[in-house]
Amino acid sequence: MNTLPFDPTATQYADTVLRVCRAVLGPTPEAEDAWSEAYLAALRAWPDLRPDSNVEGWLVTIAHRKAIDVVRARRRHAVPVGAAPEPRRPGPARAGDDGIPPLRDPRIWDALAALPDKQRACVTYHHVAGLPHAEVASIVGGSVAAARRASSDGIARLRRDLADVLEGGGP
Amino acid sequence: MTDALFAGLDPDPATRDRLRARLVRDAAAADLLDVVVRTVDSPVGPLLLAGTDRGLVKVAFAREDHDRVLATLATEIGPRLLADPAGLDDVARQLDQYFTGARTSFDLDVDLRLAHGFRRDVVAHLPAIAYGHTASYAEVARAVGRPRASRAVGTACARNPLPLVVPCHRVVRSDGTPGQYGGGERAKRWLLDLEAG
Structure with a gap:
């Protein structure tokens, strides 16, 4: 039985959890939906969490799964058409009426979404959520070395895909 | 990077x-x-x-x-x-x-589950001490039927889970000085002054 207060024990990771949702879904309302569902699920399960658990890793895993569920639902609901599917456009790089903050460059979302699943998961867990490679390996499965490699391969590919953005210093 | x-x-x-x-x-x-x-x-x-x-x-x-x-x-x-x-x-x-002095009693639902046993009896009695009035620890002890328990009344007041709303600040020493308070003696004096008008 876990008797630590949910707030701030779990809520202190609110930003990290949102970073993870946005890494998968872009700075979209869907990312906020995934954040909300993840925290509600965490609150529900909170009293049964083992007291020695890594709360941050647990939350990040829940959030990543919720976000992946959204991606899968999108694919299921996608209407097959003859032409190429409409590219995901996360919106302009400025604050909108919905309060979404300005981005350095929106192309980061497309680049992240284009990574192979394992690379994107490892980059998200390690570079976005800040979890150590050992923790990432325990979440995605496989060895620590494989998690580290997937993460660095993912970052290398992002740098390559975004070379012009990074050289230009962004808008 | x-x-x-x-x-x-x-x-x-x-x-x-x-x-x-x-x-x-x-x-x-x-x-x-x-x-x-x-x-x-x-x-x-x-x-x-x-x-x-x-x-x-x-x-x-x-x-x-x-x-x-x-x-x-x-x-x-x-x-x-x-x-x-x-x-x-x-x-x-x-x-x-x-x-701001605009209210002399609280109209709120309270949950007293953090006060147990004798302490709960004391806490339940405190709202009977009206705004602007005080009672001594000994008087409260008599009022709850334990005339020799004024020290325990002091403890019950100090651990009152709902200070301000349940007015433990109105319980003072027999010599009239404020005595101890969960929010500090200065806060207690400030509240008594506020209620004295």
């Missing part, structure tokens, strides 16, 4: 507030909250307010260390605890009115 790459992922304060408000709302709708807490400023320092589905369960002065109070609430009541900056607004409003 990677920090720059992912800088756009960080939420702004408005997003943070919106998400927290939504979590509180969803959690309440799903009946998943054991305790809701909120901090308010007051003339006697920041106060932590905590409520359950039954009513106000805890008022804590800063001297009590709010982090420790949260830990105690989670252990004693339940760990599904969330801060709601807009919650408990009826409590916050009545406290505001009290501090």
Whole structure:
């Protein structure tokens, strides 16, 4: 039985959890939906969490799964058409009426979404959520070395895909 | 380098507030909250307010260390605890009115589950001491039927889970000096002066 207060024990990771949702879904309302569902699920399960658990890793895993569920639902609901599917456009790089903050460059979302699943998961867990490679390996499965490699391969590919953005210093 | 790459992922304060408000709302709708807490400023320092589905369960002065109070609430009541900056607004409003002298009694649902046994008897009796009046520890001991327990009355007042709302500050030493208080002697004197008008 876990008797630590949910707030701030779990809520202190609110930003990290949102970073993870946005890494998968872009700075979209869907990312906020995934954040909300993840925290509600965490609150529900909170009293049964083992007291020695890594709360941050647990939350990040829940959030990543919720976000992946959204991606899968999108694919299921996608209407097959003859032409190429409409590219995901996360919106302009400025604050909108919905309060979404300005981005350095929106192309980061497309680049992240284009990574192979394992690379994107490892980059998200390690570079976005800040979890150590050992923790990432325990979440995605496989060895620590494989998690580290997937993460660095993912970052290398992002740098390559975004070379012009990074050289230009962004808008 | 990677920090720059992912800088756009960080939420702004408005997003943070919106998400927290939504979590509180969803959690309440799903009946998943054991305790809701909120901090308010007051003339006697920041106060932590905590409520359950039954009513106000805890008022804590800063001297009590709010982090420790949260830990105690989670252990004693339940760990599904969330801060709601807009919650408990009826409590916050009545406290505001009290501090400006516009209110002399509180009309709130209270949850006395943090006071047990004799302490609960004392806490239940305290609202009988009217605004602007005081009673000595010995008088309260007699009133609750334990005339020799004035020291225990002192302990019960010091551990009153709902100071201000349940007026333990109106219990003073037999010589008329304020005596100890969970919020500090200065706060107690300030409250007695406020009520003296």
